Every structure is written in C-alpha cells, then in structure tokens.
Amino acid sequence: ADMTIGFSQIGSESGWRAAETTVSKAEAKKRDITFKIADAQQKQENQIKAIRSFVAQGVDAIFLAPVVATGWDSVLKEAKEAKIPVVLLDRDIDPAGKDLYLTAVTSDSVHEGKVAGEWLVKTVAGKPCNVVELQGTVGASVATNRKKGFEDGIAGASNVKIVRSQTGDFTRAKGKEVMESFIKAEGGGKDICAVYAHNDDMMVGAIQAMKEAGLKPGTEVLTVSIDAVPDIFKAMAAGEANATVELTPNMAGPAFDAVIAFKEKGTVPPKWIQTESKLYTQADNPMSVYEAKKDLGY
Amino acid sequence: MALRLPRIGTSQIVALAVILLANWVVSPQFFDIRLQDGRLFGSLIDVLNRGAPVALLSIGMVLVIAMRGIDLSVGAVMAICGAIAASLADSHALPVVLAAALGAGLACGLWNGLLVAVLGIQPIVATLILMVAGRGIAQLITEGRIVTFTSPDLAFLGGGSVLGLPTPVVLTLGMMALTLAIVRGSALGLMIEATGGNPRASALAGIGTRLITVAVYMWSGLCAALAGIVASADILGADANNAGLWLELDAILAVVIGGTSLFGGRFSIILAVVGALIIQAMNTGILLSGLPPETNLVVKAVVVLAVLLAQSPRIGGHLAGLGVLFSRKKP
Amino acid sequence: MIRSLSRLTPVLATLAVFLAGFIACSLVYPNFASLRVVMNLLTDNAFLAIVAVGMTFVIISGGIDLSVGSVIGFTTVFLALAIERWGVPPLMAFVLILVICAAFGAAMGAIIQYFELPAFIVTLAGMFLARGVSFLLSTESIPITADLYAHLSEHAFRFEGGSRLTVPAMIMIAVVLAGMVLLHLTRFGANVYALGGSRQATALMGINVARTTVLIYTLSSVLAGLAGIVFSLYTSSGYSLSAVGVELDAIAAVVIGGTLLSGGYGFIFGSFLGVMIQGLIQTYISFDGMLSSWWAKIATGLLLFAFIAFQQFTLHLARRSRRAPAGVHP
Amino acid sequence: MALLKTPSGRRCGLLPQRLPRASRPPPAGSRRLPAASEAAMLATSPPAAGAAPDLLALIGFSKSFAGFTALDRVDFTLKVGEIHALLGENGAGKSTLIKAMTGVVARDAGTMRLDGIEIAPRSAEEAVRAGIATVYQEVNLAPNLSVAQNLFLGRQPTRFGLVREGEMRRRARALLAEFGLSIDIAAPLESYSVAIQHIIAIARAVDQSARVLILDEPTASLDAQEVEVLFAVMRQLKARGIGIVFVTHFLDQVYAICDRITVLRNGRLAGSAPVADLPRLDLVRLMLGRELSAATGRRPPHEARAPSTAVAAFRGLGKTGYVVPFDLTLRAGHVVGLAGLLGSGRTETVRLVFGAERADCGAAQVAGQKASIGSPREAMALGFGYCPEERKTEGIVAELTVRENIVLALQARRGALAPLSRREQDAIAAKFIRLLDIRPPDPERPIGLLSGGNQQKALLARWLATAPQLLILDEPTRGIDVGAHAEIIKLIRDLCAEGMALLVVSSELDELVTYADEVIVLRERAHVARLTGAQVEVPAILAAIAEVPSSASPPVRAA
Numbered sequence A: 001a002d003m004t005i006g007f008s009q010i011g012s013e014s015g016w017r018a019a020e021t022t023v024s025k026a027e028a029k030k031r032d033i034t035f036k037i038a039d040a041q042q043k044q045e046n047q048i049k050a051i052r053s054f055v056a057q058g059v060d061a062i063f064l065a066p067v068v069a070t071g072w073d074s075v076l077k078e079a080k081e082a083k084i085p086v087v088l089l090d091r092d093i094d095p096a097g098k099d100l101y102l103t104a105v106t107s108d109s110v111h112e113g114k115v116a117g118e119w120l121v122k123t124v125a126g127k128p129c130n131v132v133e134l135q136g137t138v139g140a141s142v143a144t145n146r147k148k149g150f151e152d153g154i155a156g157a158s159n160v161k162i163v164r165s166q167t168g169d170f171t172r173a174k175g176k177e178v179m180e181s182f183i184k185a186e187g188g189g190k191d192i193c194a195v196y197a198h199n200d201d202m203m204v205g206a207i208q209a210m211k212e213a214g215l216k217p218g219t220e221v222l223t224v225s226i227d228a229v230p231d232i233f234k235a236m237a238a239g240e241a242n243a244t245v246e247l248t249p250n251m252a253g254p255a256f257d258a259v260i261a262f263k264e265k266g267t268v269p270p271k272w273i274q275t276e277s278k279l280y281t282q283a284d285n286p287m288s289v290y291e292a293k294k295d296l297g298y
Numbered sequence B: 001m002a003l004r005l006p007r008i009g010t011s012q013i014v015a016l017a018v019i020l021l022a023n024w025v026v027s028p029q030f031f032d033i034r035l036q037d038g039r040l041f042g043s044l045i046d047v048l049n050r051g052a053p054v055a056l057l058s059i060g061m062v063l064v065i066a067m068r069g070i071d072l073s074v075g076a077v078m079a080i081c082g083a084i085a086a087s088l089a090d091s092h093a094l095p096v097v098l099a100a101a102l103g104a105g106l107a108c109g110l111w112n113g114l115l116v117a118v119l120g121i122q123p124i125v126a127t128l129i130l131m132v133a134g135r136g137i138a139q140l141i142t143e144g145r146i147v148t149f150t151s152p153d154l155a156f157l158g159g160g161s162v163l164g165l166p167t168p169v170v171l172t173l174g175m176m177a178l179t180l181a182i183v184r185g186s187a188l189g190l191m192i193e194a195t196g197g198n199p200r201a202s203a204l205a206g207i208g209t210r211l212i213t214v215a216v217y218m219w220s221g222l223c224a225a226l227a228g229i230v231a232s233a234d235i236l237g238a239d240a241n242n243a244g245l246w247l248e249l250d251a252i253l254a255v256v257i258g259g260t261s262l263f264g265g266r267f268s269i270i271l272a273v274v275g276a277l278i279i280q281a282m283n284t285g286i287l288l289s290g291l292p293p294e295t296n297l298v299v300k301a302v303v304v305l306a307v308l309l310a311q312s313p314r315i316g317g318h319l320a321g322l323g324v325l326f327s328r329k330k331p
Numbered sequence C: 001m002i003r004s005l006s007r008l009t010p011v012l013a014t015l016a017v018f019l020a021g022f023i024a025c026s027l028v029y030p031n032f033a034s035l036r037v038v039m040n041l042l043t044d045n046a047f048l049a050i051v052a053v054g055m056t057f058v059i060i061s062g063g064i065d066l067s068v069g070s071v072i073g074f075t076t077v078f079l080a081l082a083i084e085r086w087g088v089p090p091l092m093a094f095v096l097i098l099v100i101c102a103a104f105g106a107a108m109g110a111i112i113q114y115f116e117l118p119a120f121i122v123t124l125a126g127m128f129l130a131r132g133v134s135f136l137l138s139t140e141s142i143p144i145t146a147d148l149y150a151h152l153s154e155h156a157f158r159f160e161g162g163s164r165l166t167v168p169a170m171i172m173i174a175v176v177l178a179g180m181v182l183l184h185l186t187r188f189g190a191n192v193y194a195l196g197g198s199r200q201a202t203a204l205m206g207i208n209v210a211r212t213t214v215l216i217y218t219l220s221s222v223l224a225g226l227a228g229i230v231f232s233l234y235t236s237s238g239y240s241l242s243a244v245g246v247e248l249d250a251i252a253a254v255v256i257g258g259t260l261l262s263g264g265y266g267f268i269f270g271s272f273l274g275v276m277i278q279g280l281i282q283t284y285i286s287f288d289g290m291l292s293s294w295w296a297k298i299a300t301g302l303l304l305f306a307f308i309a310f311q312q313f314t315l316h317l318a319r320r321s322r323r324a325p326a327g328v329h330p
Numbered sequence D: 001m002a003l004l005k006t007p008s009g010r011r012c013g014l015l016p017q018r019l020p021r022a023s024r025p026p027p028a029g030s031r032r033l034p035a036a037s038e039a040a041m042l043a044t045s046p047p048a049a050g051a052a053p054d055l056l057a058l059i060g061f062s063k064s065f066a067g068f069t070a071l072d073r074v075d076f077t078l079k080v081g082e083i084h085a086l087l088g089e090n091g092a093g094k095s096t097l098i099k100a101m102t103g104v105v106a107r108d109a110g111t112m113r114l115d116g117i118e119i120a121p122r123s124a125e126e127a128v129r130a131g132i133a134t135v136y137q138e139v140n141l142a143p144n145l146s147v148a149q150n151l152f153l154g155r156q157p158t159r160f161g162l163v164r165e166g167e168m169r170r171r172a173r174a175l176l177a178e179f180g181l182s183i184d185i186a187a188p189l190e191s192y193s194v195a196i197q198h199i200i201a202i203a204r205a206v207d208q209s210a211r212v213l214i215l216d217e218p219t220a221s222l223d224a225q226e227v228e229v230l231f232a233v234m235r236q237l238k239a240r241g242i243g244i245v246f247v248t249h250f251l252d253q254v255y256a257i258c259d260r261i262t263v264l265r266n267g268r269l270a271g272s273a274p275v276a277d278l279p280r281l282d283l284v285r286l287m288l289g290r291e292l293s294a295a296t297g298r299r300p301p302h303e304a305r306a307p308s309t310a311v312a313a314f315r316g317l318g319k320t321g322y323v324v325p326f327d328l329t330l331r332a333g334h335v336v337g338l339a340g341l342l343g344s345g346r347t348e349t350v351r352l353v354f355g356a357e358r359a360d361c362g363a364a365q366v367a368g369q370k371a372s373i374g375s376p377r378e379a380m381a382l383g384f385g386y387c388p389e390e391r392k393t394e395g396i397v398a399e400l401t402v403r404e405n406i407v408l409a410l411q412a413r414r415g416a417l418a419p420l421s422r423r424e425q426d427a428i429a430a431k432f433i434r435l436l437d438i439r440p441p442d443p444e445r446p447i448g449l450l451s452g453g454n455q456q457k458a459l460l461a462r463w464l465a466t467a468p469q470l471l472i473l474d475e476p477t478r479g480i481d482v483g484a485h486a487e488i489i490k491l492i493r494d495l496c497a498e499g500m501a502l503l504v505v506s507s508e509l510d511e512l513v514t515y516a517d518e519v520i521v522l523r524e525r526a527h528v529a530r531l532t533g534a535q536v537e538v539p540a541i542l543a544a545i546a547e548v549p550s551s552a553s554p555p556v557r558a559a
C-alpha cells in the first residue's frame, strides 16, 4: 500500500521493545508502507510531540505505543480533527478516549500476570510456597498490572504467598542485585520456593544470582516470568527456568492490516485486537523456540 | 565556598558506619560472611561488589570535578564499552577485548576533553552531547538487544573472585591504587587542585591546564570503560539500554559526599570511593529492609540529607573552625 | 555602550543559531516552515520553558536545581488526586499546589543557605523526595476529567491551517516575559546576578544573601509547580513518572542559551531560545522519522554538538570583529 | 584629560609634582609641605581631638582563628568628625578588626557602642543599617554587574518595584564625577582595572555612609591625583561629622589627612595617639617594634654599570587593539621599569612578553636565539617569571596552602612527572617564608587565610623559587607594609646583582627610580619614551608621561 504511517514508540528500554521495533519495520516493509518511528525515550511529552509532528507532516495513520494510559485526549483529538486514524499498540489507554482511536492491538497485562500465577499454583500443587517478586519500574502500568494479575492468579491458593517484592526496574543488572539481597534476607535462599519476575530480563539476572549463591533455579527454586524473550528459552533448555508467558512483539502486523482495510475498504476494525498470552514451559521444546526467536531483534 | 582547614573525612566514615549499623538493624544477618566456592559471600560483600561500578566512576569523576568540570557521559560510556566488550568476548582473546573496550573509553574521554579544553564548551553541555549520543552508539553496537556472551575470561571479571574478594572489588581497589599512585605520586594532583582552584592563576604559573583537562577527561572515560566492562561481565551480557543509566548522578553524588566541591579544587579519591560505598550501603539496606519499592526514593532522600547535614560546617562542629573570610571568585 | 551591548552577544549568537537551524530544517522538509510547527514548538515545550525560566534564576545565582522534574511529577499526581479523588475545585488545587511547591523550594533554599551545603546535592535529595512522595501518593496514572481541564485544553487562538496558540503556550509566554522583567528590571534580579558574581562580595555589600537564596529556590519550585500545572493541562492526567529527566533538559536549555553554569551571566530569553533549539532538534528528528531509535539519539547528540559548535564559532567571530585597532580602546 | 599615577612622595616625603589637568581645578597650593610640618599643622587645626564626643567605641575585641589569635583585647575609639588611621604591619589584624566591627567575622569577645548605644551587627547588612559603611581590603563588588548596579545594589531607585535604570545611571554618573571618574557605567565592573574598581567601591561606601566610614587600604592601587580626590571627599565627610577609619601603608597619607592614629601589632593594641604626638620615626618603631633598616636609599650611580648581555630582546612585538608594537631589550643585572598612567598599557606589555597574551606581530630573541613565546609555559621554559598585578584573580590559589602556592611555578616548570618531594617543598617554603618574613610562618595554612600583604609576598616567593633569568613584576609592592617594602626593594637589588634581568611595573615612581636602570614610559598603549642612565629621575619620567597626547581622549577614561 502506498501510505506513510508514523509510529510513536516508547523507547528502547528492553530487548522486547527492540524486537517490537524490528518486527514492526519488517511488517511495514512486507506491505510496502513508509514507516516513520519516533523514539520517545520513555517520555509521554515526547510522544505527544511526536504525534503532533506526525499530524503536521500529514501522515496517513499513526501508531502509538503509549507509555502511560492517561493524558492522550487532547493530542488524539488533534489527530482526529486532522482525520488521521490512530492505532494503539501494546498498551491500552484510559477508557475516556475510546472514540479517539481506531483500534488497539494489545495484550492484557493483567491477564499475563494471571497466567503466570495460575501456572505457579498448579505447579506447586498445594505445597506451601514462598514467592519473591521482582517488580518492574515503579509506577509503570505494566508493572502494576502484572503484579495485580499475578495476585489474582494466586488468590485462591493460600499456600502460595508473596514474601518479598522489590523493583528490579525491568533490567538484568537490577534483577540480579535485588535477587542477591532477597537470598540474603531469606536465609540464604533456602526459604524461597519460587521467583516471579515481571519480565524475563530480570529473571535472567535473578537466575545468575541464584546460581552464584549455590541455589539451583529451575529445580530448587521455581521461576516464572513474562515476555518470552529468547534468552529465557536458553535458560529453560538448561533446566534453569520453568515458565514464561509470551508477549508477542508483532503488534504492528495486525495493526497494519486493520489500517489498510479501513483505508481501502472502509472496514471498521473491532476496538480491541487482543494478542495471545501463551504460556511456555520446559515441555515446549525451548531450544527450538529459541532458534525461531533469536533473529527477531530481541 | 568558604575556606576551611583540610578535611580528614571523619564525617564520611562515620556516615558509612551508621548506615551499615542501620542495615544490621533491619537485617540481622547483614554482617554474616561465609566462604563459598572460594568466594566470600554476604551482604557486606554485596555492598562492595555492587558499589564497584559507581566507585569506579567516582574515581574518574572526582578528578574531573576537581578541575571544575563535570562528566555526564560516564553512564553512556559504560554502555558503549560494555557493549564492545560483550560483542567481542566470544570471538577474541581477553586482552583484545579489554584493549578495545578501554580504548573506546579513552576515545570518549578524549572527545569530551577536546570539547571542553579546546572548543571551550561548558563541561555540562559538552558531556551532555556524549551522554545523549553515547547511549545511541551503544545501542547501535548491540542493535538494541542484550548481547550475551559465554567467554569465561570476561565473565571472571564480573563474577569471579581473587583471594575471596569478588573481582569487581579487586579491580576497583586496583584502579583506586593506580589513580592514587599517578595523581599523588606525581605533581598532577597538585596541578589539578591548583587549576580547579584558580584556572587563570594556574595557567600563569605555567601549568598546562589544557593538557591536564584532556587527560583528566580521558581518565574518567577509562574508569567508565572499566565500570562498563564490570557491569557487562556481571550479567554476562551487554544491556546497552540500561547499563549505567543515571549512574552519572550517583557518581557525582559520591564525589560530593566525599567532600569535593563542585566548584573544583581540593579533592579526595578515597573519600569519593567511600561516598560510593555510602550510596550502595543505603541501596542495599533498602533492598534488605523489605519495604515496598514505592518508599525507596523517600528513604534515599532522607538518608542523603542526613549524611549531608552531618557534614555541614554548621553541624560538624570541629570542621567549622574557620569562618567565611576569603572565598574564591568564580570565573 | 559597546561593552554593555557585548553582554548580549551570547543571546544574539543563540538566536542566530536557532534561526539558521530553522531555515535549514525548512529547506529539507517543505512542511516544516509552517505556523503549525512554530505553534507546536511553543505548546510542546511550554512546561520546559517555564521550568527553564526558574532554572535560569538559580543558575545565574550560582546554584542548580535538580528537583524540578520531580516537582512536576509530584504536581501532576497531587492535582489529579486533589481534583478527582478529594474533590478539591481545580483552581483551589492550583493555589494549594503552588503553596506546597513554594514551601518545598524555600526549605531547599534554607538548607542550602544555613547548612552551607552544595545546591547540587540538596536539590538531588529534593528530587528523590518529590518523586518518592508522588509514588507514595499513587503509582497509577489518573485521568483528570474536570470541566476546567477540558475547557482549558480546548481554549486556544486558532490560526489558519489548524495551528493553535494553546493555553500552555500562553502561560509560558507570560512566564518568560515576567521572568525577564523580574530578572532584568528589579532589585531582586540584580541581587541574583550579584550572588552569582560573588556570593561573598554580595554579602559584604550588605545584601541579605540568605533571603535572596531562599527566594530563588522558592521561585524555581513555584515555577516547577506551574510547569506541573501546565503539564497536567497538556496531558489531562497525573502520573508519578511524568517529567523524568526534565531537570537535565532545562539545565541544558539554560546553558545552551548562553548562561554560565558557574553563575553571574545569562538571560531568560537565551534560555527560551535554548528550549526552542532542543525542540527544533526533536522536531527535525521526528520529521525525518527514518532513524532507528539509536540513530535518533546519535543524531540528537550530533545536532546538539553542531548547534553549540556553531554558537561558539559565532561568539568567536563576534569577539574578533569587536577588537579595536591599536591605541583606540573601547 | 589624563589621570596620572604620579610619583608618590607618598613614602619618601618627596614633593608630588602635578600635571596639568584641564578638567579639574588645580588643588590648592601646588606644593605640599613636608610631612612632618604638615602633620604639625594638621594637629593645630580643628577639629581638636578630644573635644569631640565618641562616635564609635570598641572595648576588648578578641578573635582567634582555630587557635591563632588574630585580635587580642583590642580597644578602639572613633570620634565624631575624626579621621582615624588604623596602622600596623601585614597581618597585624587591621582587616580582622574591621570585619569584627561590621560583623562579617564573628568576634570572640568585645563590646561596641555607636553613639553610646551598644550594637552588635551580625552581618554587613546589619552594619550598613546601623550606619557603618565599609570598603573591605579586597575589592568586594560583583564583577559581573554593571558599574551602576554595583554602586546602587540593594538601594536602586525604583518605581512600582522596577529599577529606574535611567535614574540610577544618572546618579551613578554624578556620584563618580565627584571622584573625577567618567567611565561607561553600563559596562561590567570587571572590565575595569582594580584601581577603578576600588574607586567605585569607595564611591559606593561614601554614598552609603551615615555615621561611620571604614576604608581598608583604599589607596593601595590609586595614584596621587585620585588620592587627592579621595582626601577631598573625606574632608567633606569629616566636616559633616562622619567618623572615618582609614587603613594604609603610606605614612605620608596618614600625616596628610588623619587626626589620630591607632597602631596594632601582632593582634594587640600597640598604641593610640593624635598624629601630632607621633612623629614618623616613633610611628614606625611602634608598628614594627624595632627600627627600620635603612634600605630605601638611593642605589649606586647608573654610570658605574657596564652594559651586560641581553637575556631577551623583542623587536616589533605587539598585538592589534592591545599594545602598539614596541622594541624592548632586557639585560642580565639590569632593571627596566615601566611607567605610565592607569591603562597606559604597562600590564599589557608585560603580558605580551610573558606570552600570557599571544602577540600577533614581532620577534623575540632569548639568549641570542630566536624564540617564540606563545604561552606562559613557553616563556617559563625560556627562564621567564611573571608575578601578576591582580593577586586575587590571577595570583593565589586560595585554598591551597602557602607551601603549595610557593612551589607551584617551580613544579609546573619541572613538569608533572618530576614531582618535588615533600622534603624539597618544605625546604623551599621554609626558605622563602623566612626570607620574605611571611606571617604567620605556617606553610600549611591555606593562602586565602593570609593577610593581603602576606599573600603578595608568597606570590613573589613563587617566582623567586624558579630562579628565573628574567623576572617580570607587576606592582610588586602593592599592599605591602613599610618594613616589608624595604625588604622587597632590597631583594630586587640583590636579584639584580646576582645577574637576573628584571622588568618591573610600578606606580610608585620614586621607588622605581631607586632600582631601575632604564625606564620606559607608556602612553595610550604605546611606548613613548625610553630613559636611561642619569635620565632616570622622577621629574624626567613625569615630563615624558605628561607630554600632551596626540589624540584627544586617553584610554579607559577621561576626566
């Protein structure tokens, strides 16, 4: 299709984000779309600026991966006034703005957390289990939601209990540092039954910390995390990680299709195109998933 | 800034001790240390080990600040050098990897130094350029991914141990000793303090202020490179997006807690490192405390203020000694 | 007279650099040279420019204020909670937050003054504190639905082609003008410059240095609070992570605008231009849009370098051409 | 018309020669009486000391700094309409007493009454409000503000809260006109020399003074004409009943204007008496606690000296807009003096010679070899040394110790990689502290804590320590006390005898002629006359300075 689409991307804070960018570009290329990406470096104001400038440039559609749920009304109104359809990727915005965008291609991060929690409850099968939680960045909506979802997931099981919860800022280094102190604080880690991390990167760091402390992640300590980045599959293949919930980096593909259909045929897509939150465990042949994913730009 | 008699650093040491004691209160096993696989293991060791990157940065930063400069780019330089090290680690021998990463750090420092000393750009903006662009360069190297490696040689620099101490701690001590030897063993220390104290007078006294400025920024780049290598080695991969993020502020904080004025002049490398340990001890304490993460920053703010107030000339009685008689004029 | 004019040179150089940059961008992208882009520059950077005005006072006085970004974040969260949850009328909430910010700034100024501590660290602690308190208030982003907000964000002077001079932009322009008056035309402003020139001399001249210092940080925090109000208008919401790192942007803008970080020299208008130059760089990059996120960062750095190098060069030329022939001293 | 740094007569009782000055009426009497008789005359003239009531009374002022006693139970009284000299050697505690009076330094003990009412100002601000205006020793103005702002900072005329810029400038011009100064008052203060900055500081204080005016070494960088103007103003204030405390190292000035003298020695009150009761020799003895060695005599006749080898020779050295190209030859064992008005280009000349400013034309020969001097480092490598005029901004590194300040240049010449051992540093510092009598003799004290005169001595030591072939001194005796003054002049002679070449800028012409073999006179940034041998006499120098300038307005300022 001969069109220009602007994408206000949050930033490049993680491997998953990089993969989303790479995959989106590839998907755009497949469809012959001129794809402009503005990296907001985690700042809402930059995203607003980027959207304004896309409007000023007169693009055909705008993709937005909102860094935060609120505060988009006025800028999206501007886009609407300029008759440019907006598609949300990856995260939803505040309900008040429903009529301001065409559709949202997102996963449900509360659901992701819930899948992880349910897996843990099922796996420990009634045995008492002390969980330590590595949260994402304080205040990030994904972190809040994944925490909430996980708590929902374990709500029914009184044997599963979160004993410690700190932020690891979604990074490997902080994940490792925080896990180190969890191990110290929980009697050398003997009392820890499972680790739940809001993303795989923190889990990879935590696995290292456990190994260095002489613990055996994957067997002595269960792990469950979210995102399904290639490195966690390597760890699963090595028996050091147990489960991850996939967040697909291909949000742009369905979004492109929706926009093209809308522009060319006037088809109004559903308000929410939900992506799958697939659970992977050691039983899912992790090495082959790793091979499949490793070149996606994570 | 008022002139004072030379500082001895008691207040910093006391602050560190108090924070360590507070950690012990929130976490009774804080001082427990055990030997495991020939490596010391315990919260106290964690403080040293996790404090290593900021301590390394502060060793370079203290010299830059003593020269009336500031280096905002260290975090980005860490990311660049860590990325280089990680991407070369599996295909090249360790010396090559180190040479490339450290060389990149020196080059970054050279760029900063030239902007400051030759083009005369104010240090904060001059280094801001690399702070912004540098992270981009690091991401360019890793293409935004986390580049992992398996080379045990490089991994040793992060996770290994020498005589029971984690390698990062040993590297930091080594860098500190080397820097001290160079700076205090030669007249460079005096020249840096003189230039920071009064650049015009120092230039007229025949000190090659430009050359020293460039050298000092390069040293800061080198320290940042080493910190970057350590950080990469630690997580067996280079996370160009997050490595060293905001660490420049921690390094500056460490230097200032260490008693060096942001207006240049007298400096202490050892106290800057103590400053870095104070910050890390506080961070570790927060992690051990089990408080919800929302409170982290409030606790941090309170502790930083308390440490500073303890150092204030008004409160640290004996340090107050001399009043405000003469002060240095700013340029 | 020539000597006094020469103090304006850095600002003139910055202005020249900005205009040159704008023209260059317009040559590359035909859509660039539009009123819309100019108005967007004003609106999008309104909160930054407001903070930069306060920061200019602080930096000219020889200090620095790292807390402003967090104060903005705190302000948005406070406003959202006050208006949405506690039912405070918006205007009342504005007054309340400005008073809180004033107290916060005054406290920082007092600590800096009475305990003789470096501003950098005191305001860094302030930065932690303000951000930390906003986390404690709420880690979620809260939409503000009050009518006033909807009304204010609708309200704007509209021009041809859909460009608008919005309320945030108008507030910003007013703040810049008021800042210029306060800094350049009042006793307080002269005291601020004097403090930056020599703190000790200012004290010896019989100026109440303590009061001036406290006022400066109060002003900076109040303006940060105002910027927070503008930011909340801009996004109609409150969020504890908003405006992270804005302090660095503001400092950079002030310094690019020709103010010396060591104090004593600088102009509000220069800082305004500094903000606009940064905005211009970002607009350019998003117009380009083909840069991957890392190339965008590298390009931002290089453009920043190009602007500063060009500014340095212009200043150099200006100084050279002003040098009088031998024997005729200006 | 030109303002002149006229010869002093300031110290040796020589008659000050006046130069024609169109815009200002010649002061009454073209001759001044010799100091002693003048003092006698003053003593008999009103107001009679003792008759007037006490204006300011200090009792038992003490102050110590970290164990060092700077003031020890000092009493001091100032009467209404009195000009009171506060004298003492460098480091005697004069400035400290003043700062204790105005609350800038918190005193350890002592009470203070103004008009019989006890006051205790805790800051300069409170002192000013109580009616005490002060000019501190180091120029304490904001260098970045305009002259006008500096004059009126904190008390600018305002309307609706806005500073009335025009009104302020008008008043500033009027105020400075009283001091014979007509400069661009919108320009930043730092674009003017210390001398002008000092006048501005004085003008500010005079304009503020309600009851008491304190002047700490106001005349150190002023020339005779300006001193005269200042004295006229002081007399007016005195007539209005204002009490003035006056600190100086120029004894002639004391006898010319003061009513009473208080002498401090080592932080103690050494004595206080009406001028008439304290003849010069007694005064010096009171200050030093000993006799003054007769060092200031005339040097041996010029003819006796054979021309020696040129250490350095400059041909056509100059820089556009800075100094007109000049020739200059400096010989071993010779002293070349530079004389001229304020702003005549003396400092500029020596900065070019030292490479502190890069010349854009001309050639240099050092020790017979062609040399290029593009920076102080290169100049030092060639064996040059330069002790700058502006001690605070270009000389001392305030927070470094005396020892570190002294070894700085020597260390820089050796290079960073050849550090002086601590032992060597201690030896050098000890040697010069002894040689120049730097007080307190503590090498480990931050130099910023020393008194002004002692800082100057330490700077001299910095360059002497490098044993240069050519030493450039810009106003080496500024702010130095009588005793040390003699020592420094003796030192210059000794250095010269040892074969060092010297280039000295000095505003004190009769001091200059005691050691200079050759004097170059500058005017409007050009070298206009060269006096050698028997021509090196004050009248001849004055004549050369006074030669009616070719262009209408002199640099920097016009009267």
Ligand SMILES: Nc1ncnc2c1ncn2[C@@H]1O[C@H](COP(=O)(O)OP(=O)(O)OP(=O)(O)O)[C@@H](O)[C@H]1O
Residues within 6 Å of the ligand: B322, B323, B324, B325, B326, D065, D066, D068, D070, D088, D089, D090, D091, D092, D093, D094, D095, D096, D097, D137, D439, D440, D449, D450, D451, D452, D453, D454, D479, D481
């Ligand atoms: N803040 C301070 N800390 C320590 N010592 C000080 C301080 N201020 C002054 N002194 C010491 O007090 C003594 C008196 O100094 P002061 O400046 O009063 O001398 P002075 O009589 O004014 O000398 P000069 O004629 O050289 O100006 C000096 O020895 C000085 O070193």
Ligand SMILES: Nc1ncnc2c1ncn2[C@@H]1O[C@H](COP(=O)(O)OP(=O)(O)OP(=O)(O)O)[C@@H](O)[C@H]1O
Residues within 6 Å of the ligand: D190, D191, D192, D193, D194, D195, D340, D341, D342, D343, D344, D345, D346, D347, D348, D389, D507, D556
């Ligand atoms: N380009 C300039 N712009 C502003 N001010 C200047 C400039 N050049 C010189 N001045 C000021 O004018 C002053 C007088 O000039 P100069 O140094 O040539 O005089 P001088 O003959 O050395 O007299 P003195 O040292 O007795 O003041 C300088 O000290 C400096 O402060």
Ligand SMILES: [Mg+2]
Residues within 6 Å of the ligand: D094, D095, D096, D137, D216, D451, D452
């Ligand atoms: Mg004195």
Ligand SMILES: [Mg+2]
Residues within 6 Å of the ligand: D346, D347, D348, D389, D474, D505
């Ligand atoms: Mg001079």
